[in-house]
Amino acid sequence: MNGARMGTLASLRGSIARIEAPSDATMPNRIALGHAGADAMLRGGLAPAALHEVFAAGHQSGAATGFIAGLAGRISARKPLVWVRQDFSDRENGALSMSGLAELGLDPRLLVTVRAADVDSGLRTAADALACDALGAVVLEIWGQARQLDLVASRKLTLAAQASGVTALVLRIAATAIPSTAETRWIVRAAHSPPGHAASVWGAPRFEAELVRNRHGPVGRWIMEWKCDECQFSEPSAHPQPVAAAPANRPHQAQARAGHRLAS
């Protein structure tokens, strides 16, 4: 398909989206995160074929990576994922571990990692990858305040994402937000596990996700939990680990025992 037709299609899509936008509370094609509060605020979920940014402080890289991996998992569970990383990010935050990714419920078989030497080649690779419509999502991970990732660069990424329908996720660690064309912008921190005995409990990953920018709606702040088995976000549970449900077809043990004692 040539560029002119692509451009026409994109503009048509845009006008259709504008026509449909105010009519309904939930937009079509939105990808629900699973967290009811956030989904309501985002009018149904995360917009595909757009740019989403996740920011985190330098020491919160683990949580931010988990959050963006969750977003990528929500967007494209069955389609290949391209993860573009700077070499420096590997050294600073550790490399992405495939067993860790599999533990979160994502499929390492669908991951292609690109190790870019610097920000420029990372940006160019991400823009290239976004043009390939066979992908589900493209994650661009950049460490530090990158001068190159300005309004022009994010506009390029957005246009590429709109043209191909691939979602662009940008993970910015140890960076401050500057104006961009992102659809949503999140600031992620790790959240406490639910209260419980100190040395016993260890639950699902929890994030304190703050939506600081939403192009088409209000912003908010939530504690989210990632359900590894269902591969979706959810409201935080009160218990760190699943609690066994009360048996439905069995009488209460105390009563049964009491009855037994009565009979004997």
Added chain:
Amino acid sequence: MAGLSPPLRGRVGERGTTDAGVCGLPLSLTLPRKGGENPSADASLTKCNVLPSVVVAKDHNAILLHSIDEAAVRAGLSIGLPLANARAICPELTVYDADPAADLKTLNDIADWCDRFTPLVALDPPYGLFLDITGCAHLFGGERALLQIVTHALSRRGFAVSAAIAGTSIAARTLTRYTSGQIVADGAEATAVGPLPVSALGADAAVTIGLRRAGLKTIGDVAARAPHEISARFGADFTTLLGHALGRGDAPISPRKPLPDYIVEKRFPEPIATDTVIALTLSSLAKMLVAAMDRQGKGARQLEASFFRTDGAVRAIMVETGRPVTRPEMIDRLFRERLDALNDPLDPGFGFDLIRLAAGRTEIVVRQQRDLDTTVHDNDEISALIDRIAARIGGERVVVHLPLESHIPERATLALPAQHHLAAASAAAWPERVTGEPPLRPLRLFERPEPIKVPFASVPDGPPHQFTWRRALHAVVRVEGPERIAMEWWKQDGAALTRDYFRVEDAEGQRFWIFRDGLYESKLRDEEGRPVPANWYVHGLFA
């Protein structure tokens, strides 16, 4: 051939074979010369060097002349003379140290340049080159013309050249030692090399001296003896060498590069230097290459574009693809990506006079009808994307991941180039995760575990209460563990220590994977023999 040590020296022998290995061409560059042989030495170089210059090398604690120039020969010096004697004969001598590495590099540069005549170029160190010109000579107007082109071009650049064409490589090399420009017809090797001295064979010094002592001065003399006499005295190797020199049997040459499957090239009478023309040339070459491959149903997996500069420098640029390429525009695009991303851009200098495109590795393309199954199409698109990225930033930077049979966390994954292992990775069997469990392994893993400071632990072999990592203090709130991972003692000669891993959460909610390197009661000692506590490391970060 840039960067030569001042007095050029060397004898580059080249040869090739035409007509099913019947005819060969060795071409020899000679600067070190003994006595009076005087091949067509380059006049400009030697005449401007009025003062004699020599290259010396240390041999058994004596500094001997390694090679000498024309003026030095006229002054009466000879190779092998001690430097002190040479200085006595000729006090105004300019002396250079021998640099075998630079010589070899020069020889390789010349071999690069020779690639324009034939793809089969073999080194014959220290000073020789063999060119297999089977089926190539007619492109340059015949063997005589080819020989002249090669010798003239090299001698114009300041090399002394001696070249010959013969049926076998050894015969050609033997001829270059004492004459230049000879072309020996099929079966005439014996008569051609017969009158030459035995030293031309290039056998061991001991053999050469032995032959002379036996009164066999020329190769013809040796050939006249019965072969069993010669091999009884000088060994079977020498008999084989002699046989090859006489045109009986041939030793194959070992070319520097494997022969590409397809080559297309374009020569320019007027060198080209602008990017536009280079790009146009490349795309027209790509069309020719694809047309040639298409006739045999092949597609290229590895492509190499070589740019031959007029001054002799050659730049080769290679791209690899994950799937056989059958479309010229794809080849064009891959090279454009690669050329754009070069750290040292293509420098045309005074222009390129030859551009060549070669398909180094090809595969048979299975033509499939496109059906409505989109996944096949998607796979093609993804491998095309990987090829494009790899062409720009390098194939080793685009990786897929394969599980490895190891329970040591940092070795459980193998990252391999995506171009070659995409299919293997998409079919890989990863260990299933345990349903209902929170993550057991961190999402980010440090390649090298980072040391942390642990002040104390409540139980001797328990987890720490707090630790310092990257100068920040983390108070441990929750702990899960230990998970004990023993190292692979059968691989590592017992040096690695067993690790006790803990999953810990600090007061802020961050989760770490930390471990104690070595058991609590391990026998760790410092240099003075005192017991030391085991070290703690953070190995990964959980989401």
